Amino acid sequence: MDKKITINDIAAKAGVSKTTISRYLNDKFDNMSKTTKVRIEQTIAELDYRPNRQAQALKARNSFLIGVSVADISNMYTSRLLKGIGDYFQNTHYQVLIMDADDNVDRELSNLEKMMTEQVDGIILQPLVHQPDHYQFLIDQKTPVVQVDRYTEPFTWPAVVSDNFQKSVDLAKILKAKQYDTIIVLANRITGVSSRMNRYNGLKAGLTGSQITVHLIEIDDFNWQSQLKKTIVSYNRTAIFALNGQVLWSAVRFLKTHQLRIPEDIGLIGYDDDQFADMISPAITSISQNPQEIGRTAAEKLNMIMTEHALLPKNIRIPSTLQLRDSL
Amino acid sequence: MDKKITINDIAAKAGVSKTTISRYLNDKFDNMSKTTKVRIEQTIAELDYRPNRQAQALKARNSFLIGVSVADISNMYTSRLLKGIGDYFQNTHYQVLIMDADDNVDRELSNLEKMMTEQVDGIILQPLVHQPDHYQFLIDQKTPVVQVDRYTEPFTWPAVVSDNFQKSVDLAKILKAKQYDTIIVLANRITGVSSRMNRYNGLKAGLTGSQITVHLIEIDDFNWQSQLKKTIVSYNRTAIFALNGQVLWSAVRFLKTHQLRIPEDIGLIGYDDDQFADMISPAITSISQNPQEIGRTAAEKLNMIMTEHALLPKNIRIPSTLQLRDSL
DNA sequence: TTGAAAGCGCTAACAC
């Protein structure tokens, strides 16, 4: 690698002091002669000089780095979330440092530690843990944080989330109208994940007063398949509510394996993955979130906190939409 | 935000010079008294001090930052690629700066410029453009680069890719055995994208000597649907070869809309998205890549170049697998 | 076993 060109090289070559170069770099042309400006411009172009961001950051005492901690980078929800975040920061002077917790609490913590040593100016966090004191060091450092998809409780940082509870209440109405007697909620471990809890609790809330029973089955349990089978055979009209895209596809695969017909033998409704949900027969009724908008909004809010010390509401809810198709 | 704790604060509180603190931070305990070490340890814990990476980077003259430029962050291939890259660098002292070109050449260039000002130590690039001189400034700066998924030509940087050409040759054999008379290759614009070119050319190469004709239809063309329809009706036994996951699903949707049965009316084979490919009826035969391994390997190779100035082969091919299902 | 001092690339207060 060549020796890097620095501000001193430019100053020497252009025959001015580095202060003047710095002024040029920061658009302070008020008191700069046309000739100087042009000469600096040429020199920079000639030497293909780029100011060193580390040095600028050191001086400015902030890094212009944003940390983004996601639960698992390898699913569609996350991809679209990151698209939204990236689109927003694209037009700012912030760079985005994305870290994947891989659904591992220790790794998440280690990632957040790394972000702190990188001096990130703010963090967008999809928390793995529900208790905010787990993130005590972030609180202590007073780092600006915006949560996405889920939140910790009691309130610590604002969160941009889907309208999970309300949409499940809406869903409950439909389920009642369709005369189901049992709903099986199929999910990853829901304890401590606010989005999943809200979907589950919303459904139960919407169902109160009806005769419909709700069973929760977590696919992290080794015997979820036998649990599921047992529950299905015990009731007449059953529907499965799959709390996210990956679980939805596990459910579809399960029903296919056991040759259960949708919706004749069993109803099915899922979250996410709507681009595939209408691809199979029958098309799956699903609740479609807007992760890109969640990401964009979270980025915008974080920027507001960082630049204007804005005070935000606890929750900002981005609407999702219930896509009625043929599986209920 | 509180005043940040610096090495000086620790030095003052621990009653030693910052040199000693620096030694502690860099594990240089050879000549350090036990007492000093313990006192420093306590002071750091007490003040919750974290060394400033910008300052370290400035001094060390490298940033320990890796730039990753992806064509489009919002698809499964990319997610899994990033998972692999992240997993590798997780255990190093490098951080990963991911930037999304959003399939936009200008934005890609702007992203790469930003990476350079961030002083990244190396770049993993999924190039949008085939001509290396488009990336001339990276060449001039002698930045270590490893390409993924695609490559520029003539040779400039090593690339970690799927065995695209060979797998298409294999596919051609199957297509011949199944007595198709026409293959429609459905793709995004293939010019300048080496992976797509290799899939297309591999198919043609494998088909030479047979009577089978090959049609290329690019779904970026506004009238691709009518082109596709026209081509299908002109032949007897036609199969569609969809060159990536997104195109595959466009094809499935098209066939569904036009009520064409797979494989009776038309054969179908696709790339990627194998987790959904066996979900629909009939299950779709597809070529399944290993993007996570591509990412991991690229990261590893880049690290080798950066640390040992390793010389790498032009191409490192990660095997993909042909998943025979029911759509041919 | 430890410290003083210089310097990484940049910015900004102050001077002229």
Add this chain to the structure above:
DNA sequence: GTGTTAGCGCTTTCAA
């Protein structure tokens, strides 16, 4: 209109 100088937080040489 431009330059001198100090300093951001850290590492490292040289000296003690």
